[in-house]
Amino acid sequence: MAKYKITFDREACIGAIACVSVNPKYWLTAEDGKVDLKGAKKNKDGKWELIIGEEDFVINRDSAEVCPVLAIKVEKVEE
Ligand code: SF4
Numbered sequence: 001m002a003k004y005k006i007t008f009d010r011e012a013c014i015g016a017i018a019c020v021s022v023n024p025k026y027w028l029t030a031e032d033g034k035v036d037l038k039g040a041k042k043n044k045d046g047k048w049e050l051i052i053g054e055e056d057f058v059i060n061r062d063s064a065e066v067c068p069v070l071a072i073k074v075e076k077v078e079e
Contacts, residue, residue: 001054003077006064008037008048012071019063019072026056027063051077 006026015033030036040048052060057074064072 002057003079004052004054004057004060004074005077006037006040006050006052006060007043007073007075008040008050009071010034010036010048011046012069013067014069016068018066018068022066023059023063026050026052026060 013034015029015035017029017035020027020029020035026038028036028038037048037050040050043049060072060074064070064074
């Protein structure tokens with residue numbers, strides 16, 4: 001099964017919460033008014049990353065599409 005990588009630029013996030021409303025399984029509101037991606041780890045560029053399976057691609061792609069500042073990217077991981 002294909003794997004996908006979510007990359008979340010938390011610095012860019014303006015706390016519009018659209019991602020949470022379409023996908024509360026992965027996106028949580030945080031105390032600072034932004035959101036957190038559940039289970040993600042910070043990479044060397046200061047962005048948050050999480051690998052997901054194909055079954056969760058669509059809901060996370062939907063989160064990426066509704067984000068007004070394009071803080072979320074979902075791309076296929078080559079195996
Ligand atoms: S939709 Fe984008 S700007 Fe809004 S909370 Fe989610 S990541 Fe942040």
